[in-house]
Amino acid sequence: MSVLGTVPLVIAPPGTDPIHLLSSTTPYAPGPWVQLIASTGSACQLAGFMAGLHIGVGDSDPGTSAGSGRYEIQIGVGPLGGELSIGSFLVTSGPCGNCALETLMLPIPVDRIPVGSRVSARVGTNGMAAVPMHLAIHYYQSLDATTATTGTYTYAPYGQDGATITPNATPWANSAWVTLLAALPAGGALLGVAPEPQNFSPISDGTQWEIDLATGMAGSEVVVTTLRNFTPYPNAGQGFTNTYLPASYPITTTSRIAARLRKSNTSTATINVHLIFLNAPNAPPPPAPPPALVPRTVNIRRLRRTPHLNQTRRRIRFSTLTLLAEVGTGLPFGPGQNPQVVLRWSDDGGETWSGDHWTSLGQVGAYLTRVKWTQLGQARDRVFEVVVSDPVVAVLVNAFLDATIGPN
Amino acid sequence: MSDVPQNTTNPQLIAPGAANALSLTPSGVAWTNTGYSILIASTATAIVVTGLCVQADNGAVFHETAEIDVATGAPGSEVVVTTFRAHYGRTYYVSPGYLPCPLPLDNIAAGVAVSLRMRQSTTSVLPWQFALTYYAKPVTGLLQVTAQPQKTYPSAANNIALTINATPWTNSTWTQLVAATASAIVLVGCIVDTRVVGSEWEYDLGIGAPAAETVLTTVHFDNTSGPTGDTDGPSFIPFLTPLDAVPTASRLTARTRASIPTSRQALVSLVYVPKPL
Numbered sequence: 001m002s003v004l005g006t007v008p009l010v011i012a013p014p015g016t017d018p019i020h021l022l023s024s025t026t027p028y029a030p031g032p033w034v035q036l037i038a039s040t041g042s043a044c045q046l047a048g049f050m051a052g053l054h055i056g057v058g059d060s061d062p063g064t065s066a067g068s069g070r071y072e073i074q075i076g077v078g079p080l081g082g083e084l085s086i087g088s089f090l091v092t093s094g095p096c097g098n099c100a101l102e103t104l105m106l107p108i109p110v111d112r113i114p115v116g117s118r119v120s121a122r123v124g125t126n127g128m129a130a131v132p133m134h135l136a137i138h139y140y141q142s143l144d145a146t147t148a149t150t151g152t153y154t155y156a157p158y159g160q161d162g163a164t165i166t167p168n169a170t171p172w173a174n175s176a177w178v179t180l181l182a183a184l185p186a187g188g189a190l191l192g193v194a195p196e197p198q199n200f201s202p203i204s205d206g207t208q209w210e211i212d213l214a215t216g217m218a219g220s221e222v223v224v225t226t227l228r229n230f231t232p233y234p235n236a237g238q239g240f241t242n243t244y245l246p247a248s249y250p251i252t253t254t255s256r257i258a259a260r261l262r263k264s265n266t267s268t269a270t271i272n273v274h275l276i277f278l279n280a281p282n283a284p285p286p287p288a289p290p291p292a293l294v295p296r297t298v299n300i301r302r303l304r305r306t307p308h309l310n311q312t313r314r315r316i317r318f319s320t321l322t323l324l325a326e327v328g329t330g331l332p333f334g335p336g337q338n339p340q341v342v343l344r345w346s347d348d349g350g351e352t353w354s355g356d357h358w359t360s361l362g363q364v365g366a367y368l369t370r371v372k373w374t375q376l377g378q379a380r381d382r383v384f385e386v387v388v389s390d391p392v393v394a395v396l397v398n399a400f401l402d403a404t405i406g407p408n
Numbered sequence: 409m410s411d412v413p414q415n416t417t418n419p420q421l422i423a424p425g426a427a428n429a430l431s432l433t434p435s436g437v438a439w440t441n442t443g444y445s446i447l448i449a450s451t452a453t454a455i456v457v458t459g460l461c462v463q464a465d466n467g468a469v470f471h472e473t474a475e476i477d478v479a480t481g482a483p484g485s486e487v488v489v490t491t492f493r494a495h496y497g498r499t500y501y502v503s504p505g506y507l508p509c510p511l512p513l514d515n516i517a518a519g520v521a522v523s524l525r526m527r528q529s530t531t532s533v534l535p536w537q538f539a540l541t542y543y544a545k546p547v548t549g550l551l552q553v554t555a556q557p558q559k560t561y562p563s564a565a566n567n568i569a570l571t572i573n574a575t576p577w578t579n580s581t582w583t584q585l586v587a588a589t590a591s592a593i594v595l596v597g598c599i600v601d602t603r604v605v606g607s608e609w610e611y612d613l614g615i616g617a618p619a620a621e622t623v624l625t626t627v628h629f630d631n632t633s634g635p636t637g638d639t640d641g642p643s644f645i646p647f648l649t650p651l652d653a654v655p656t657a658s659r660l661t662a663r664t665r666a667s668i669p670t671s672r673q674a675l676v677s678l679v680y681v682p683k684p685l
Contacts, residue, residue, distance in 0.1 A: 003552040004652035008625040246458035
């Protein structure tokens, strides 16, 4: 095996318009999944995207242009309603005048799509308006090269705008260091950076920039590599600013990752920068879920319990319990991606309890999720209990019971 | 497959580093070289070239294709060691322009001068800016390199026009790009160039005799431009897993399909590394 491959890149969907994605209205929370491949004929390796933000004529569903922003594309594997993300791919784009090619090849293909998989995609963005993206993917079928990884693409700061760097007013003098990621676990690897071009000032003046990435504690940073690129010229500001290393930089001990910037002009307007990196296979998910979804949701067990359901000790047959709750609140990644609510009951005054009966509160954007349980048996005195412990916003409003009473 | 197979803890370095990029002014004659300009006066160590930052001129020049040679040697004795190619639908709208080397070049010794020159398809004499990225040797980790230069099909000539099928998402006929490759080659990328407003495209690169072509690989891209069909650049789609499927004396071809009925132009060029690596 070598880094050279002999199999072709293929496209999904092939020979037709790209699929149409729509982000949610919560910053960095993705919209609904849209299917790309019904069932893969072999193990597949994701190689890149055509992430169309400049949507216009030439497509059967033109939509509107999304333009400037930060976009998190997630590729999912799994059946409808059970999609699991295999990576979060950040792309940043300037305020399009004319746009560049919106084809972005990944520096390392992702080998996490088994044979027979249904493959989907969804997108989130930094704004609070739902914006469209047209998406096609480039991938290999049974790639015969050693270039792919089973690690997980992600970025930092995760689920929020990039870390803020205040440039030095002197051309090509370094800024101060800023933290991009508090701790990248061993086994991960640095892949590149994505500065936000609309932040460069004056906008689109063709600024030349360099960004150093470093490891080490604050005040003891050691430069490990450097990336360089340009910002666009006036009236444009288009194209993806993702800038990748020629080879990944492996992290062998858990490390803080910091960045500093220098550039060709004197502006001190702040610039936001994301780190693009690879988590090792089976590594924990990114450390900072979207802030809009984080507050007061971690390590809290929410429990609601009904009063005793007792009709003069007559037998009650319980057919359906429906929970009225806020649904579609799953996180884009990691624990809470498919948030669960568990139901159990006691028929003896709380002395003993049934087994756990799990159902989903809905992945992000699944706003039509119904939370209900059926065939709940019978009892003369019952208490139902529901619990949510996933790190998501959990709003349990009410519950409705379908039951019949008697005969004894 | 292994995880993170291409990796190194060498820092990537820049030339010129922490300074304005090297400026080259085109010759003013289409596809005629500039003189060489020194980028590195003398390399401190042997180096491995990983890519080139390119900033096209800011002159609203339409349909400008450029090649940039990297050379070593003293002034007057330069020898080309690799070549990059880029295309801009309109240079007023240039995007961040980094041209990676999918197979980094390991052919520059310590103590040599490194220079650049360029040629391009128009008569514009507005300057372009360049910066080289590289590793200092020795390179630790796992990195496939080559001493062979990147080359292009065509070389020092305009992109090759492809036939077009006017029916959306229907294949065109194949257009020959290369009658017979001079050696086995590894494809490391292609330049795509369409002049059709707001359209989606797939290009198949093919191999084989007339009427017996098979698909080597496929790329999907879009033309996002305004009424002149001038999507900006550098319009280079790298094959970051280089494609090693072209034996010597191969006939290379390409065909297109697009999302809209069109009779306007679609063009292509190839970037490759000759074998043996």
